[in-house]
Amino acid sequence: MTTRRRGLSLLLVAGLGLGAVSCGSGDDKPGAQGSGGADGPVKITVGCQPPKSNAKEREGWDADVVAFQKLHPNITIESKDAFPCINPDTFQAKLAGGSQEDVFYVYYTDVQKIIKARQAADISQYIGDVKATKDLRPDVQGVFKSEDKTYGVPRNNYNMGLVYNRKLFTQAGLNPDTPPKTWAEVQAAAKKIAGLGAGYTGFGEYSAGNTGGWHFAASLYARGGSMVGEDGKTAAFNSAEGKAVLENLKTMRWNDNAMGSKQLLQWEDLMRMMGSGKLGMMIGAPDVVQSVNNDFQGKFEDYGVTAVPESEGKSSLSGGDGYMFNPKATPEKINAGLLWLEFHELTPGQGQFNYQRAKEQGRPVGLPIPDLYGDSATGKEIVALRKQFATVPVDHFTPYVTAQASITNKLEPPKAQELYAVLDVAMSAVLTRQDADIDKLLSDAESKANKILAKNT
């Protein structure tokens, strides 16, 4: 019996304690399929085909694939659907298991980490053939660059703003056409909205699962602060701006009682609260409205977006997504993939910019994203098309769009997720503890962040 018990315990320890992070093999070899000559047949796998549950967008994607293959008979696109398009839990496993797409979808947050880990192909020598990239905003192109080398193509680009519920503004006696421009105005508006009754939250903020640190960075940038020093090896958030971010939250949470009692909120929590129509304001990009409308029972017409208060003349944390290439993709596959991306993601009137089709399908048109081209000729063409086929109230996003002229996009810091995890502590402390010592929280976070950044070679 003793032997049996020992065997049992060893099996338990071994089976339960291990294995969670170690599946997969790193021995994948590049597939021979589709690696023909310059004009030979090429087959590429492309990620982020809309899922079956999103029938209209999927129909559009599939039609685009057919049209593209007609234009390029030697190229076959094998679409891969997944929702969400990238999942950090499966990214490494797919790469290790050899099932990573040739052209894979990625968020801005992960781009530099992927480049640093050499998990994407260098496409510098091929990108010159993509004419559409000449008009791309340099900062957007810069997201996918490292030391003058290019590793990907953007699909979406935006920066943070203030998302607000216009209906609640009206209910609280506020004018939804003149959203808050200063944090003092945000505090006053939040107080009024929270005063509408039990369950109403004036201002919502994240503080768990690394999302708290992410929004700390967004608020910090908008106040003119920085997460890291110039060399990227020291933390710079223990500053007057960093302190102001936390003090502002502390005031709204404890003095004004305008942030609700439930904290440790993560992405989905605020989306759900916004969709339910009980949340007044939150930091977020225009894509928040899209998610709230599509997945959380909100209605486009109830929401508006403006710039983050007091951010004009300063910066805003940029976000977005795009595509990178499997490091084992052959040159033929990379060329074919770039042709597809130019066709589907970068050309006005086609693919993602086919607003006419989107309108006919009853899909929302008119959000001020993606902003890939800025004020260039291509950018203007896209804005005009968007206006022509708009199905959502474009005016609701005017304050956000107008402010863009004076706001600089700022990228996430190096070691973003690690720093966000550290700053979650400060954010959760301020939102869950009335006696939170902001100076100490920032100082502790700074020393932890410095240790992390010191390893950032």
Added chain:
Amino acid sequence: MTVTQERVRRPQSRAAGPRPDVDGRGALKRSVGRNLTAYGFLCGALICFALFSWYPMVREVVLSFQENNFVDPGKWVGFDNFRNVIEDPAFRQAWLNTAIFSALALVVGYAVPFVLAIVLNELKHAKAYLRFVVYLPVMLPPAVAVLLFKWFYDPGAGLFNQILGTFGIPPLAWLDSTSTALISLVLVSTWMNLGTGTLIYLAALQSIPGDLYESAELDGAGLFRRIWHVTVPQTKLILLVMLLLQVVATMQVFIEPYLLTGGGPENATVTVAYLMYQYAFNFGDFGGGSALGLMLMIVLMVFSTIYLRVSREAER
């Protein structure tokens, strides 16, 4: 040839001549032939274990000493991954939280099912119904059960605070307070796993001969003395195994902090398994995550070995 014939012939052939090799091979062949089906079943289990348990374990050990991007061959980095995670400020907190969680889960989650099993065993009516009710939470998918508690713990409209309110007790912050967050997770975990423990204890209790209780009763033993002198010794083996299982399972707590608190507030619910997840999937550092996993495995193995030795000594 029947088994009887074979048994009869075997001594004769041994006596007939010295051909041990041939005879041995024959015996092996016969033995394999007789147990072919069993070996077939064993192969299936072995293949499954090899693929889904042992291979990932070996890979994890290898990964913990490598820097690996899963594209190029892994680069050996010695103990760098271990050094990095040990220097992480969250490392100590994660181990402390895990130890506290396990201790609390042991106090609550180990005792409650045993007591519940005794009560269920003593009941005369509605036994089957109550067994079903106790086992019900186990049938819920863990994520659903955890999210249910997310609503129960809501500081505003949550069920628990409403119950407290009816007794005039002020609301608690539950998950939002560093002092109550961890114990709140223990309650969820206990609730989710209560049914399995109770059923196992109940099965053990039902195997205790009734005359032992009768004798104890005749000797004048009350309820608690009967439990202490009959129930506990008779279920000792199960209690010991369950203790080991409980510790091994609770030291790997992940889903509760992942879904309920995201490690907060102020890292109060960051556990070793949660930190492992952060390293591997959020920071993209599989080496660090594997190093943490290996450390956890070693701790659990040491615990299991000491525990088994101590319990063996106690048995003697």
